[in-house]
Amino acid sequence: MAKPLRFRRSTERWTAGRVRSDLHAALDANLGASMSSPWYRQPEGYDARRFEMDNGDVALFAWNDDGGFWIGNTETPRALWGTEKYTFREVPTPVAQWAEQELLAQLHEEAPWLAKYPAISRFFLPVLLSKDGRHTSREFFREYAAGFPDASREAGLSFYEEFLATEPFxxxxxxxxxxxxxxxxxxxxMSATMSEFTVAKLLVDAGYEVTPEIEVTTGHAIDFRADRDGTGNLVEVTRPMAPRDRSAGSAVRSIRETVETKTTGQLEAHGGGVTLFVDCSSFDDGEWGRLLSERPSVGHRPAVVFRVQPGNSTQAYTNGTVPVDLPGYVDVR
Incomplete structure (x- = not known):
């Protein structure tokens, strides 16, 4: 399976002739491909080319006397096999900025509705334009409001657009x-993944800096460390399926079974000190209302059980003494 877009770096010598013979010719023979100048000004100090394949794939290559950088959602030409991979942050800034500009333009040409959400487009660009995941990730945002079952696309995406525009990570x-x-x-x-962004937004809105994927001594990774005023708190996130989608059929049982998976794994191994956020944003009004009225224990303390309705309300209840604050707009019962 292909992964999110990353650059390949070649340390060999490249010329325009070699780009044509080793990259374009190979792509054209296998897929049918055209090679052209890039849509935007090439990065300073580099020559650059753009490749468009007959199947809709796209790739970019920029090179100078020190080697070349390749990125694309297509097959890798043989001349670049075995090269190391790098994220946008790990390559020279001029190359990263140029490639991002080219690829964002490509994304918005293929999915014009995403242009309304530039922060989402940029943040998730490595996935939204990936080889294997570009269609499913776009469908998730377009048809499923990024995991909010009762929200419009505009409400769901605007919720995350506002957050990602602050560049929190x-x-x-x-x-x-x-x-x-x-x-x-x-x-x-995918909805469970977006719950991590939801919790990060709650923490940032409460004045914390968030750092994802905190490795702990047990060998596990905890979702976040939330830092404020010199104090850090570990935070883990889980998202139960809606009771209507589970054989359990009960809101209480749904959250307890989901939390049990966490508490018999990494949280048990860690031995305490982690605040668990349980995201019930998939629950409908009736299911969530029953939870709020009963406020059941979820099997872990401290815990925050919450539901977000974009453009409407965010409600929560807690188990135990929660060491992190919630933003003022959260209605804690």
Missing amino acids: EERHVMAAKLGTAEHLDLTR
């Missing part, structure tokens, strides 16, 4: 890659 690749690049839509898994 120092390195986007780790979080963007979590959305995945599968050819088949997995609504449950």
Whole structure:
């Protein structure tokens, strides 16, 4: 399975003639391909070419006397096999900025509706234009409001657009890659991934800096560390399936079974000190209302059980003494 877009770096010598013979000719023979000048000014200090394949794939190559950088959602020409891969943050800034500009233009040509959400487009670009995941990731945002079952596309995407526009993560690749690049839509898994963004937004709105994927001594990774005023708190996120989609058929049982998966795994191994956020945004009004009225224990303390309705309300209840604050707009029962 292909993964999110990354650059390949070649340290060999490149010329316009070699680009034509080793890259374009190979692509053209296998897929049918055209080679042209890039749409935007090539990065300073580099020559650059754009490749468009008959099947809709696209690729870019920029080179100078120190080697070349390749990125694309197509097959890798043999001349670049075995080269190391790098994220946008790990390559020279002129190359990264030029490639991002080219690829965002490509994305918005293929999916014009995404142009309304530039922060989402940029953040998830490595997935939205990936080889295997570009169609499913776009479908997830377009048809499923990024995992909010009762929200419009505009409401769901605007919720994340506002958050990502603040550039909350120092390195986007780790979080963007979590959305995945599968050819088949997995609504449950992708919605659970977006719950991590939802919790990160709640923490940022409450004044915390968030760092994802915190490795702990047990060998596990905890979703976030939330830092404020010199104090850090570990935060893990889980998202139960809606009771109507489970054989359990009960809101209480749904959250307890989901939390049990966490508590008998990484949280148990860690031995405490982690706040668990349980995202019930997939629950309908009746299912969520029953939880709020009963406020059941979820099997882990401290815990925040919450539901977000974009453009409407965010409600929550807590189990135990929660060491992190929630933003003022959260209605805590």
